[in-house]
Structure formats: C-alpha cells, structure tokens
Amino acid sequence: MKKDPLIDQDIEAYLKKHQAKDLLRLITAGSVDDGKSTLIGRLLYDAKVIYDDQLEALKADSEIHGTTGTNFDPALLTDGLIAEREQGITIDVAYRYFSTSKRNFIIADCPGHQQYTRNMATGASNCNLAVILIDARNGVIEQTKRHSFISRLLGIRHLVVCINKMDLVDYSEDVFEQIRTDYEDFAARLEATEINFIPISALEGDNVVDRSEHMPWYTGAPLLRHLENVSIVSDQNLIDLRYPVQYVARPHPDFRGFAGTVASGIIRKGDEVLAMPSRQTSRVKSINTFEGEIDEAFPPMAVMVTLDDEIDLSRGDMIVHPNNLPRLDPDFDAMVVWMNDNPLEVGKVYTFKSATTTVPGRVESIRYAINVNTLHREQQSELTVNDIGRVSVKLQKPICHDPYSKNHTTGSLIIIDRVNNLTLGAGMIIERGTPATKPATEVSKATEPTSKNIREEASLVGAAARETLLKQKPVTIWLTGLSGSGKSTISQALEERLVQSGQAAYVLDGDNVRHGLNRDLGFSAAERTENIRRIAEVARLMNEAGLIAISSFISPFTKDRVGAKEIIGDDRFIEVFVDTPLEVCEQRDPKGLYKKARSGEIKGFTGISAPYEAPESPDLCLDTTRLNVEACVHAIIAMMQDRGLIA
Amino acid sequence: MRYNLSYLKQLEAESIHIIREVAAEFERPVMLYSIGKDSSVMLRLAEKAFAPAGIPFPLLHVDTTFKFKEMLAFRDKMAADLNFDLLVWTNPEGLANKVNPFDFGSAKYTQIMKTEALKQALEHHGFDAAFGGARRDEERSRAKERVYSFRDRFHQWDPKNQRPELWNVYNAKVNKGESIRVFPLSNWTELDIWLYIKFESIPIVPLYLAKEREVIERDGVLLMQDDERMELREGETLTKKKIRFRTLGCYPLTGAVESSADDINGIVQEMLLATKSEREGRVIDYDESGSMEKKKREGYF
Known part of the structure; x- marks a missing residue:
C-alpha cells in the first residue's frame, strides 16, 4: 500500500x-x-x-x-x-x-x-x-x-x-x-x-x-x-436566489430566524428580499451561523436568516430577490419516474413534496411516456413501475417552482401515497404552467411570470455545450457612465473587435432597445428602472444563448444596476465604469443634449438635473481622458482573457 | 473559487439540512446519544442547525450499565455544559435480572440491553423519529442504508423494501407506531469525523486518546477492567499499557489498541497508516460476516 x-x-x-x-x-x-x-x-x-x-x-x-x-x-x-x-x-x-x-x-x-x-x-x-x-x-x-x-x-x-x-x-x-x-x-x-x-x-x-x-x-x-x-x-446556479424556509426558530421574542439551505443564488446581508407566496418585502437583517454572523451565503450553505420586518413567512415559503421570482402556480408539467408496483393513476390524490413544501394534488393527464430504448414518445393511459413520462400536475394550492434544468431543488418533487406513505415517484418540473386551461383574467405585475400562455420548454442543452460550441463563456459587459462619456463608441468598437476574433457578441443600446422592446417607456424614475430591468432580462437571455452581451446605457442608479446584476447573475455581470468627468462630457456634447439640458429644454437630464450614482467598485474603470478608444477596448478584452471568458 | 464550499463544509451543510427537516416534520424526534465520537459530531451539528436557538428535541442515551465510567461522566458534563434535554433509559427487566455479557454472552446481552432497550425507550416516549450517528462507510450493509430509514411497528428494517430517496427531499410520512431512523452522518467517513472534531474543536471522551491504562488481554483482545463486575480469569493479570480506543461502547466488549496517539493528529496519522478497519475493535462483529445486517433487521441501530 x-x-x-x-x-x-x-x-x-x-x-x-x-x-x-x-x-x-x-x-x-x-x-x-x-x-x-x-x-x-x-x-x-x-x-x-x-x-x-x-x-x-x-x-x-x-x-x-x-x-x-x-x-x-x-x-x-x-x-x-x-x-x-x-x-x-x-x-x-x-x-x-x-x-x-x-x-x-x-x-x-x-x-x-x-x-x-x-x-x-x-x-x-x-x-x-x-x-x-x-x-x-x-x-x-x-x-x-x-x-x-x-x-x-x-x-x-x-x-x-x-x-x-x-x-x-x-x-x-x-x-x-x-x-x-x-x-x-x-x-x-x-x-x-x-x-x-x-x-x-x-x-x-x-x-x-x-x-x-x-x-x-x-x-x-x-x-x-x-x-x-x-x-x-x-454547474452551480449562483444567479437565481431561492431560499426555501425550512424551520423557524424563535428562541426569544426579539429573534425570529428562518433556517434554510440556499438552493441557488447568493443571499447577502442588506439585500432587499421578497417572501413568497405572501409577496411581502423586507431586508436581510442578518445571516446567522453557529460561528456568528456572516455577510453572504451561497449554495449549499445551511444558515439562519433574520429580516428587518415582521412579515408572513414560515416553513414551505421561499425568500427570493424581488427582480427574480420563481413561478407560483398550482399547475405545471413534470417528467415523472414511477417507482411503485401500483401504477400512477390519473385523478387520484397523492401527496407532493417539493423543497420544503408538502401539498396534496393529482396528475391531471399523462401527456406521453418515453420509450427509453428509442427515446420515442408513446401514448399511455398509465405509468407503471419504471416508466418515465411527462404528466400535467394540479396541486391543491400553488407552490413556488422553477424548471428542473435551472434549479434542482425548486424543480424537483417526490410523489407519496396518502395511505401507505410510500414514495411512489419522482418528478422533474419541465414547464411553467399548462397552456389554455385557465381564464386569462388574473392581473399580474410586470415582474411576475404568471402568464398562462407562456410555455417554457426546459432546454436539454447545457451551458457547457454552448460554451464549447461558441468557445466563450457568456457574460454581460455592462457599461455605465454619463451621456457623452464614450459608452457607445467603446461598446461598438468592442463588439467589432470580439466578432472579428471569432466571438459571438452583441451590443444592446438605446437605438435598438428604446425603439422596439421599450418604446412604451418614458424617462420617469420608474420607467427608467423598468427600462434597465428589461435590458437585463434580454442580456440574461443572450447569455443563456451563449452570447456575450454588451450593454451601453447611462444606468445612473446603483439600485437599478444591482437589480440588473441580480437578474443576469453575479458571475456573468461585469460592470465597466466609463469614467469621464461631467465637464468633458459637456464639452464633447455630441448630440447637443447638454446644451438643451442647461437651457431647461430637457428636464431630468443625468448629470445636470438628475443624479448619476457612480459605481463604488466596478470590475473595470476606464478613464477616457487618458485612454483612447482602442486602449479602452484593449483593457476590456484583457480582463475577459484574464478571467478565462475568451481565449 | 470564491463560491465553492470545501467538502467538509458541504457535508456539514447536508447534515444540518437533514436535522432541520426532521425537527420540522416529525412530532416527536429524539437524538440517540451514544457518547462516542460520531455522536459528538452529530451533537455539534444539532447545535449548529438551530443556533442561536437551542436544540429543540431531547437526546437519548441507552445505558446498558456497562458503559465506561469516563463515558458517563463525559455525558453528564456535556448535558450540563450545553444544557440539552438528556434522557437515559435502561432495560428494566435486564437490570432486574442483572443481564451482563459474562454470564449471558455478548449476543444475548446486546439483544436485551441495547436492541430491546432502545425499542422500549422509543415506545415509552412515543418517538416517531430517532437520529443515529451511523455512517455508510462503516460496514458493507450500511452502504445501502437510506438517510431516512423506515421501521415498521416492530422496529424492523426491510432492506428489499426501502423507500426511494432522491435529492435531499425526504419522505417523513409514517403511520401510527411506525418510525424513521435518521442518519445525518450517512455520507461522512471516519476520516471526516476526525477532521471535523479537530477543526471544530469538538470535545470527545478522553478514552479515544492514548494514555497508560491498566488492561488485560483476553482472547487476543485488550480489555479495560472498568469495574469489579468483570472478574479476572485465571492467569489474567492487569498490565499497564499505552492504549486508546478506536470506538467506544460497553467496556467488556470494546477492545483497545496499543497506541502512542495522544492527540487527534496522532489518531488520524495512525488511522491513515493503519491496515485494519475501525470496527475491528468491536467484539460484537466477531460473529460471521453479514452479522450487522441481521442485527439491523431485528431493530439494532
């Protein structure tokens, strides 16, 4: 030996x-x-x-x-x-x-x-x-x-x-x-x-x-x-915060701790969070462990969280970020592996357990079974032991869930017999909601994915496969800075440089977003926030498709950029501060906007009549008074190479 | 990598998750406390699972009356220091009949004072879930044990009819009289236990550490005469040897090993360089191969 x-x-x-x-x-x-x-x-x-x-x-x-x-x-x-x-x-x-x-x-x-x-x-x-x-x-x-x-x-x-x-x-x-x-x-x-x-x-x-x-x-x-x-x-999902509450500890009246295991995403002290399903918001007051308080927790850490406010939250509920919600719905489709000698019966009431939630429910229909030898779909009226099939589930109350492909914890469930308590089957959620079975009368908030007509087929293609195909790790380069700071010029030069060297990259800017996707939005604070939120969602989709997204917006508010980071994900969000002093921007004034702002023709103009909150710790800071466009692009490329994002 | 948990921290988090699930879903859980190193780790994990709150369930020690005195002293000190709810159970019939390993044999003694006593205690208190410190790496039959191990009304385990267990979604449903044995340390190895004790500074019974102790050699096993109930056979003499115990149980059934390891580093060093597995010191396993599975089917932990 x-x-x-x-x-x-x-x-x-x-x-x-x-x-x-x-x-x-x-x-x-x-x-x-x-x-x-x-x-x-x-x-x-x-x-x-x-x-x-x-x-x-x-x-x-x-x-x-x-x-x-x-x-x-x-x-x-x-x-x-x-x-x-x-x-x-x-x-x-x-x-x-x-x-x-x-x-x-x-x-x-x-x-x-x-x-x-x-x-x-x-x-x-x-x-x-x-x-x-x-x-x-x-x-x-x-x-x-x-x-x-x-x-x-x-x-x-x-x-x-x-x-x-x-x-x-x-x-x-x-x-x-x-x-x-x-x-x-x-x-x-x-x-x-x-x-x-x-x-x-x-x-x-x-x-x-x-x-x-x-x-x-x-x-x-x-x-x-x-x-x-x-x-x-x-393989870890550090993007979507999902914190299923497991146990509530109340050792004394001043402490109400929500014990849980971080299923995905990162939870930080001070984060604004939303409790599902009550939808009440609060802030993370502390993250406690036996060793003391910590500033952040990530999967699969088991911690105990306290919140600033007394809100409705107990076992089976979930703590998430307000800009990134799981689906809350009693209806969904799942791929089920049946494990019991008694076949799965459509319409029979079973107990479903997913994460920390346990709810009665039934299988409404078996859409198809999979012949695992040919991978062909076959019509079957029941699933017998060792069968695998796609079923539609209807629970007696809504639960928070995500597609299994995105989240193994909030996307998985077991099916339990209500009489003999045996575990009969295991399910992996593959779709949000079943189409056309519900009246479309429910009002939904913009940030809430509740449309019953949206079908999200869980992609079986892994991020790794796309990375191999495109030979890059998809990220979002988020440029922020004053109007006239040079964001557009830099982003376009960066895009050109990346594409020329064989990378798949795309610029999101006011020209291609404001005129289409966001043409219903104006420039009030709320609309600006929504503008940034939508851009972040688009950038995330692009990243998921394997593309490098380059976002070029003033994005003046820290909270909006933090929101964007939550949507896109910590490890995919790269903040680049195009740091050009106001005087220089005003001197350049390529579109004559500063002049109009000074004269009062444009109201709420960033830098003049509205604040710009500079990033405190950007991933990269570009001083355009000292660096030309080429040097700025070079700096971004070098950082991407350093981080192993591109070759 | 910043968001990457070391494997020991992963094991810790997994165990805490299990302990909390049980506390949340069962009406009357209990933690079996054997005072050994695995129990010590499990106890620390229970503390961690609920801190800053206390442990919300009692700890149960099945006292066979033949535990090392040092173990009992350690148990009482821990209960006082950590302020947990300690229950102690001894089989009253066994106690009345003075059941001991010398006159009744190790198999019968274990059956009455351990297996039966445990069942009695669980039934007496109406516990529907009991944590045990068993690890899958200990013995071959344990390798297939679930984290939640279902027991019927007779506390029996049916290895052919275990509930499937996927992800960390545990099925806590039981009917009246049935129960679940829960093994939060399932995925820990002996080395993990020692590492955790070391890095977390977890107190352990001093018998684990090598010291000069008086022992006798019986049937090739080094035993400590912890009290006068164990009589010396003809030709046996007490000799001082530097010894320690790799596992702790009933003193007449627990063999010591000669060792110079008087700290955890030394123990781990000896373990890693050892050529024998840890259960080697346990007299209980001397029966034929597969004996643990038979005991478990009967309700042994």
Whole structure:
C-alpha cells in the first residue's frame, strides 16, 4: 500500500490539504455483467482504501461467492447485502467513499437490472457525473440507452462512457471506435452534454488508475485522472436566489430566524428580499451561523436568516430577490419516474413534496411516456413501475417552482401515497404552467411570470455545450457612465473587435432597445428602472444563448444596476465604469443634449438635473481622458482573457 | 473559487439540512446519544442547525450499565455544559435480572440491553423519529442504508423494501407506531469525523486518546477492567499499557489498541497508516460476516 508521504512527515499539513478538497459525486451504471462492482472495487483497491481485515473477509467470501475462481474478485468489496451476495448481483444503490490527493469522491453504485430504474434515478439525483459502463463484447445495448437517458433526465451534465472488458476483445481500437460511434449516434438524441469515452479493463486495471500499456492508441486520461480533473464548479446556479424556509426558530421574542439551505443564488446581508407566496418585502437583517454572523451565503450553505420586518413567512415559503421570482402556480408539467408496483393513476390524490413544501394534488393527464430504448414518445393511459413520462400536475394550492434544468431543488418533487406513505415517484418540473386551461383574467405585475400562455420548454442543452460550441463563456459587459462619456463608441468598437476574433457578441443600446422592446417607456424614475430591468432580462437571455452581451446605457442608479446584476447573475455581470468627468462630457456634447439640458429644454437630464450614482467598485474603470478608444477596448478584452471568458 | 464550499463544509451543510427537516416534520424526534465520537459530531451539528436557538428535541442515551465510567461522566458534563434535554433509559427487566455479557454472552446481552432497550425507550416516549450517528462507510450493509430509514411497528428494517430517496427531499410520512431512523452522518467517513472534531474543536471522551491504562488481554483482545463486575480469569493479570480506543461502547466488549496517539493528529496519522478497519475493535462483529445486517433487521441501530 502506497500512502501519501505527508501523512508521516507532516500530518498537520496533510489534514489542512485534505480538508480543503472538493467533492465529486458520481454514479456508476451498466448492465448486469458489465462489471460495475468490479470497477468500483478496482478504484477502491487501487486508491488504497481497503483495509487488511476487509481484504481478509473478502478472501473468505471469495471461496463461497466468488465468480472469478481463485483470482481477486473486487466485486465482492461492494456487494453488501446477504441476498445479493447469494444471487451474485447488486440489487440496491450502495454508496462508497474514497479520496485521492486531489479530490474526495462519493460513488453511488447503481444496479443494472431493468426493473430497478428507480434505484438508478435515486442514485443519479445527487450526482455531478455518471460513469456508463459498456461491455466491449456487447456494445451499446438497450440498458446503456436507458442509463444514459436517466442520467440526463436527472440533470447530470458529465457523462463518462467506459468501454469495459477491453482485454476480452484484444484491446482493439476498432471495437472501441465502433462502440463510440454507435453511442454518439444515440447520444445525439439526448441533447448534447459533456461525453468522454475511455477504453478500460476493470478486472485487469487497464486505464482505471494507471494508463494501460495494452492500448497505446488511446491518448486520453485514465478514468481516475479524468474524475480528479473534471470541472464541476460552473454547474452551480449562483444567479437565481431561492431560499426555501425550512424551520423557524424563535428562541426569544426579539429573534425570529428562518433556517434554510440556499438552493441557488447568493443571499447577502442588506439585500432587499421578497417572501413568497405572501409577496411581502423586507431586508436581510442578518445571516446567522453557529460561528456568528456572516455577510453572504451561497449554495449549499445551511444558515439562519433574520429580516428587518415582521412579515408572513414560515416553513414551505421561499425568500427570493424581488427582480427574480420563481413561478407560483398550482399547475405545471413534470417528467415523472414511477417507482411503485401500483401504477400512477390519473385523478387520484397523492401527496407532493417539493423543497420544503408538502401539498396534496393529482396528475391531471399523462401527456406521453418515453420509450427509453428509442427515446420515442408513446401514448399511455398509465405509468407503471419504471416508466418515465411527462404528466400535467394540479396541486391543491400553488407552490413556488422553477424548471428542473435551472434549479434542482425548486424543480424537483417526490410523489407519496396518502395511505401507505410510500414514495411512489419522482418528478422533474419541465414547464411553467399548462397552456389554455385557465381564464386569462388574473392581473399580474410586470415582474411576475404568471402568464398562462407562456410555455417554457426546459432546454436539454447545457451551458457547457454552448460554451464549447461558441468557445466563450457568456457574460454581460455592462457599461455605465454619463451621456457623452464614450459608452457607445467603446461598446461598438468592442463588439467589432470580439466578432472579428471569432466571438459571438452583441451590443444592446438605446437605438435598438428604446425603439422596439421599450418604446412604451418614458424617462420617469420608474420607467427608467423598468427600462434597465428589461435590458437585463434580454442580456440574461443572450447569455443563456451563449452570447456575450454588451450593454451601453447611462444606468445612473446603483439600485437599478444591482437589480440588473441580480437578474443576469453575479458571475456573468461585469460592470465597466466609463469614467469621464461631467465637464468633458459637456464639452464633447455630441448630440447637443447638454446644451438643451442647461437651457431647461430637457428636464431630468443625468448629470445636470438628475443624479448619476457612480459605481463604488466596478470590475473595470476606464478613464477616457487618458485612454483612447482602442486602449479602452484593449483593457476590456484583457480582463475577459484574464478571467478565462475568451481565449 | 470564491463560491465553492470545501467538502467538509458541504457535508456539514447536508447534515444540518437533514436535522432541520426532521425537527420540522416529525412530532416527536429524539437524538440517540451514544457518547462516542460520531455522536459528538452529530451533537455539534444539532447545535449548529438551530443556533442561536437551542436544540429543540431531547437526546437519548441507552445505558446498558456497562458503559465506561469516563463515558458517563463525559455525558453528564456535556448535558450540563450545553444544557440539552438528556434522557437515559435502561432495560428494566435486564437490570432486574442483572443481564451482563459474562454470564449471558455478548449476543444475548446486546439483544436485551441495547436492541430491546432502545425499542422500549422509543415506545415509552412515543418517538416517531430517532437520529443515529451511523455512517455508510462503516460496514458493507450500511452502504445501502437510506438517510431516512423506515421501521415498521416492530422496529424492523426491510432492506428489499426501502423507500426511494432522491435529492435531499425526504419522505417523513409514517403511520401510527411506525418510525424513521435518521442518519445525518450517512455520507461522512471516519476520516471526516476526525477532521471535523479537530477543526471544530469538538470535545470527545478522553478514552479515544492514548494514555497508560491498566488492561488485560483476553482472547487476543485488550480489555479495560472498568469495574469489579468483570472478574479476572485465571492467569489474567492487569498490565499497564499505552492504549486508546478506536470506538467506544460497553467496556467488556470494546477492545483497545496499543497506541502512542495522544492527540487527534496522532489518531488520524495512525488511522491513515493503519491496515485494519475501525470496527475491528468491536467484539460484537466477531460473529460471521453479514452479522450487522441481521442485527439491523431485528431493530439494532
């Protein structure tokens, strides 16, 4: 057994290093004899987490249950339950833990039988990555497709296809390539995600931990190396604040704490927040932890929030930002994985639990079932065990929710039997509202997504796929500054420069927004705020489509820019302050507006008769009295390159 | 990366979430407090889950009457320091019949003083949810345990009929008499527990740390004679050795290891360089392989 030498030499340093590692949760899936347990056993064995006494027990077991004769059978390490050891197969999800010098891992070992789809969905629900095993002798079979589909359905973005038992096909590159092509043909229908292919032999250890000597034609990383290095940080949703209230603590009359786990977004002390469904607003007074108060919390931190005002808020409710609301509706569509022998009955009342809310409701209709082998939609009147289908749900009261693709916490639910309390199914919300079933009489606020006619098909294409396609990380460059400061000139030059170097970028400015989308808006404070809000929403959509948005508006008020940042998201909002002194702007006065403002012809003109609140800590500050246009563009490009947004 | 939580903090957050869900959804939850290192971590997590408020449920210690004296002293000090509601239960029949591991054998003793006692306590108080400090990495049958583990009216676990458990959405629905065992530390490993104790400065029973103690060697296991109920067999002598315990339970059933690790760094160092798993010191597991699953089916925690 090879151990990290630090353990012996400097345990303190080793522990500090270990404690700072991150965590990758993965599932392994494959058909009965594809060798999952063998692979996991091999990973555990080669990653040195098997103790001698466990190995001794294993040897004793091998004589009774082993399937590899007198050889070491790694599968016995993971086949835990007596029943399955007797049958020689894995029948339930088992969790395994190991770590390397780079990362900690939790493996959900998922069974391969057709009738155990439910276990696969269970295991996949908390994972970042799926390892799909294929027996090189059999190639892509129905269960391969089923497992891949379920992984995608549960929102797993990273797939690693391990073509196993390469030793039994003479380590043939042709066999590997054929299976890879077959899989890619099928995976095209899954809507692209990150897929890697690795030829391995779990039993012999080829390309599991160490590079195989038998397959020099394979130039990629061995499995463990890949698992250590795959990047998962960008999978987090730091944009939409969703804080489902879990528990209200009231230790004394002066303290009312809302305990919860941040599902997505970032909550900060001082934030203006909205309580759903009461729609009362307040501010975050404090964010408490056992260690004391903190300034901000992000997923998946568990904290306790207090608010400035006594508002209506309890378990099952949600704290959000006023400019970024979840949908509040009793009706929605969901993809359901049915997990019980009694079929899903349309019209029957079940209990639905989503995040911290539990509500009775029913399935109104089954729109279609998915044949997971062909991915074709089929008409079915019921869903039986291990079926997957799209259903319309109607709850007895509205709940806050988002599409699962955007938010795994507020987009997921379980379905519980009201008599025997069993968990019958699991659902992933895919659409906001069902169309044309409700009168369109409800009045809605502009910021509230309640139109029943809006259908939002959850995109199956991940942000990662778009990033790969466009070779850029989409962001919004938000230019702010006085009229005549040079925003338009800089933004246009920046757009030109980006497009010329092969990036997809687009400028949003008064010319293309005020005349169309926002032509109903004037220049009052409220209308200016709404103007900026809409622009931010458009920028967000552009970012989601993979584009770099360049916004060029005076945007004089801090609160509007903070609102825009909330909509677009912290990590996608880049604030650039075009810092040109008023005197210089007035001197330039390209459209003669300052003159008109001075004479009183234009009222409420920023800088003259209305305030401009300069950003306190912009990402970039451009002093146009010292920098020419080219230098300004260069500075922005350099910052984008520094942050790895563009090459 | 600024918005990236280290894995230990992720585990902590996950456990706190579980503890709060239980407090919010069950009528009468209880936290099983075994005084061991896992219980100590679980207790800290419960404190964290509700701070600045107190822990809103009681802690239950099933006292088999053969716990180390140091454990009981530690338990009472913690209850006083942290001001939690401590319940102690001993099987009254077992107590009346002086059930002990020497005369009744370890299996029967454990059945009566631990398994039966726990069931009695849960029924007596009407608890519908009980937190336990078990981890999935401890033993093979535990690897498949749910976070919320359903028990029927007879406290039995049916491994073939577990409720599916997705995301962190837990099904807390039970009918009268049924209950849920909840394992907030499911995803922690032994190393995680020690790291957390170290970085959070969590108090633990001193028996975990190596010290010169008087032990006897019986059937290849080092045991401490914690009181006179354990009689020395012929040929056995007390000898001073520097020892510590990797797990703590009933003193006649808990083997010590020779060690020089007198701080947490030392423990972790020994653990990482060790070649034997932690349950090795427990006499209870000496039966045939798969024994833990059998005990769990019968209602053992």
